[in-house]
Amino acid sequence: QQPVQSPQAVILREGEDAVINCSSSKALYSVHWYRQKHGEAPVFLMILLKGGEQKGHDKISASFNEKKQQSSLYLTASQLSYSGTYFCGTEMRTGNTPLVFGKGTRLSVIA
């Protein structure tokens, strides 16, 4: 089942902060975050596992609330290079269920 991302779009000025949320109705094993710039492939940012382990970009932080099955991506002191569409992907790891991506959050950082 597709996770729900919010907001759908956000515009920031350089230096401002943003939070992108990703919610699932299913019990998750992990949440993956990607950023896709226009005309390019998605780039892996971070993965968060249930139980608290995480691995990813050292300048981006995220959290995973297992009780709510919700993950949040925190973008602080935004830079122009942060612009793009952010996708979360959720993994249940039951049987052969693939990663399911949300519809994306379009982030625009302006000077």
Next chain:
Amino acid sequence: EAGVTQSPTHLIKTRGQQATLRCSPISGHTSVYWYQQALGLGLQFLLWYDEGEERNRGNFPPRFSGRQFPNYSSELNVNALELEDSALYLCASSFWGGSYNEQFFGPGTRLTVL
């Protein structure tokens, strides 16, 4: 270390023709995933191959098919092309079975159906 590679970069076909897209995973990765991304839309899961077997397929008609070769590279075939098949086709690879299953994407093949 080389990333995921895809070929061709662009492909132009006419309605009714067949298209073949190719993907080479990162060395050591055994799983290959195919996604369709239509203009302005998200990532729609197409197919997942691991160790040469199809593990799962998304909600796409049977004319979308593929395979994975012994060297873990993969091929996506789209038969009887329709106009709405025009999209960016992304391939990703991962090492399935570890704790972390981060997928790394290739640059994609942009398929245009005229």
